[in-house]
Amino acid sequence: MKQLISLLIFLVTTSVVFAQDNRIPSKGLALFSKAGQFEPYEFSRHSIGDDDILIDVMYSGICHSDIHMGKSEWGNITYPFVGGHEIAGLVTQVGKNVTKFKIGDYAGIGCIINSCGECENCKHGLEQFCEKGMVGTYASHDYLHGNEITQGGYANNYVISENYAIKIPKNADMKRVTPLLCAGITTYSPIHFSKVKKGDKVAVAGFGGLGHMAVQYLVKLGAEVTIFDVTEEKRADAKRMGAIKYVNVRNPEELKGLSNQFDFIISTIPVKYEPIMYVRMLKIGGEMAIVGLPANENAPNIQTGSLVFSAHRKVYGSLIGGIRETQEMLDYSVTNNLYPEVEVINADGETVTNAYKKVVDGEVKFRYVIDMKTFK
Ligand code: NDP
Numbered sequence: 001m002k003q004l005i006s007l008l009i010f011l012v013t014t015s016v017v018f019a020q021d022n023r024i025p026s027k028g029l030a031l032f033s034k035a036g037q038f039e040p041y042e043f044s045r046h047s048i049g050d051d052d053i054l055i056d057v058m059y060s061g062i063c064h065s066d067i068h069m070g071k072s073e074w075g076n077i078t079y080p081f082v083g084g085h086e087i088a089g090l091v092t093q094v095g096k097n098v099t100k101f102k103i104g105d106y107a108g109i110g111c112i113i114n115s116c117g118e119c120e121n122c123k124h125g126l127e128q129f130c131e132k133g134m135v136g137t138y139a140s141h142d143y144l145h146g147n148e149i150t151q152g153g154y155a156n157n158y159v160i161s162e163n164y165a166i167k168i169p170k171n172a173d174m175k176r177v178t179p180l181l182c183a184g185i186t187t188y189s190p191i192h193f194s195k196v197k198k199g200d201k202v203a204v205a206g207f208g209g210l211g212h213m214a215v216q217y218l219v220k221l222g223a224e225v226t227i228f229d230v231t232e233e234k235r236a237d238a239k240r241m242g243a244i245k246y247v248n249v250r251n252p253e254e255l256k257g258l259s260n261q262f263d264f265i266i267s268t269i270p271v272k273y274e275p276i277m278y279v280r281m282l283k284i285g286g287e288m289a290i291v292g293l294p295a296n297e298n299a300p301n302i303q304t305g306s307l308v309f310s311a312h313r314k315v316y317g318s319l320i321g322g323i324r325e326t327q328e329m330l331d332y333s334v335t336n337n338l339y340p341e342v343e344v345i346n347a348d349g350e351t352v353t354n355a356y357k358k359v360v361d362g363e364v365k366f367r368y369v370i371d372m373k374t375f376k
């Protein structure tokens with residue numbers, strides 16, 4: 001009996017050590033506090049399971065959500081925090097059950113890296129609404145791997161189940177492909193949910209990383225696009241991207257005569273604003289999708305009374321998109337050459353810290369992408 005117990009202890013201990021040994025060493029850029037600067041950080045990811053792939057990260061986009069999350073604007077997070085949920089890279093290892101990828105393929109990672117896979121929502125390809133909770137790419141408890149906190153893609157590598165990784169075709173422009181994995185799907189999904197079609201009059205509020213993808217998808221569908229933003233700097237870009245009108249909301253004159261105009265509006269605004277102003281611009285039966293997620297302390301409100309007096313318009317929230325739809329969006333975008341406009345930056349702490357500031361100050365056109373190969 002004693003021998004059996006000793007043997008069991010030996011097996012458990014060695015398997016723990018074995019599992020630990022198989023963890024994947026990783027290094028990236030992390031914030032160590034909400035007001036901190038990005039600094040190099042070494043950590044590890046879970047071992048490569050039978051269904052998993054290891055990705056050598058090439059590029060990582062900076063989404064405004066990374067900034068909200070990194071600064072604990074949606075609630076306090078655990079630090080260190082490695083941001084990045086717009087990730088593209090090269091597959092360098094595959095688990096023994098993997099069929100979707102082989103070594104040398106390109107793979108992408110968006111905001112979801114796991115979910116229960118069994119609930120009705122997961123079965124319908126809506127992993128973002130998993131009843132047990134989706135596992136986010138960063139700052140999320142990975143209940144499928146000992147509840148460890150996930151770290152994002154401002155790093156040299158990532159381990160993910162093949163079922164949650166997106167195939168990136170070999171002909172894709174890798175520098176520009178990463179923002180599709182969040183900015184792309186978050187705008188593509190509600191545009192299709194609301195069945196926008198050729199000739200519809202539509203509007204995009206917030207002409208940044210997400211907004212400029214929305215404009216491209218809507219123009220491609222043949223809709224008539226109006227853009228709302230707060231700066232003169234992007235007026236020419238709006239025209240170049242095919243919008244028929246650009247409204248600077250800081251100029252009250254430009255806001256006149258816009259009620260009952262639109263079939264569809266998507267709001268990507270990341271700060272406090274008055275959603276009802278846009279609801280009033282919808283035609284009867286028009287739909288407004290809200291995707292912008294301002295900090296908790298700046299959360300916009302809609303008064304129910306105002307909604308009643310703007311009746312028969314629909315307002316809904318939209319959260320990224322499921323894995324199946326993300327693959328569909330990526331294939332559609334690459335085939336139709338619909339890419340974000342990006343500024344590629346080096347992977348050093350000072351540059352990324354500065355990039356966060358510039359996104360908040362409206363100084364990027366239209367998305368920063370970190371070249372992770374420059375990380376030392
Ligand atoms: P960006 O900062 O790239 O874009 C935001 C844009 O909104 C900028 O062009 C900004 O202008 C503009 N803007 C700021 N204030 C106003 C205003 N009052 N009226 C109109 N436009 C305004 O952010 P992202 O596109 O990366 O993200 C946008 C939001 O969407 C964030 O809150 C983010 O967290 C959220 N998000 C939500 C997702 C979801 O699943 N629902 C997924 C991904 C992101 P300027 O630059 O000149 O300041």
Ligand code: ZN
Pocket residue numbers: 063064065066085111182183
């Ligand atoms: Zn994002």
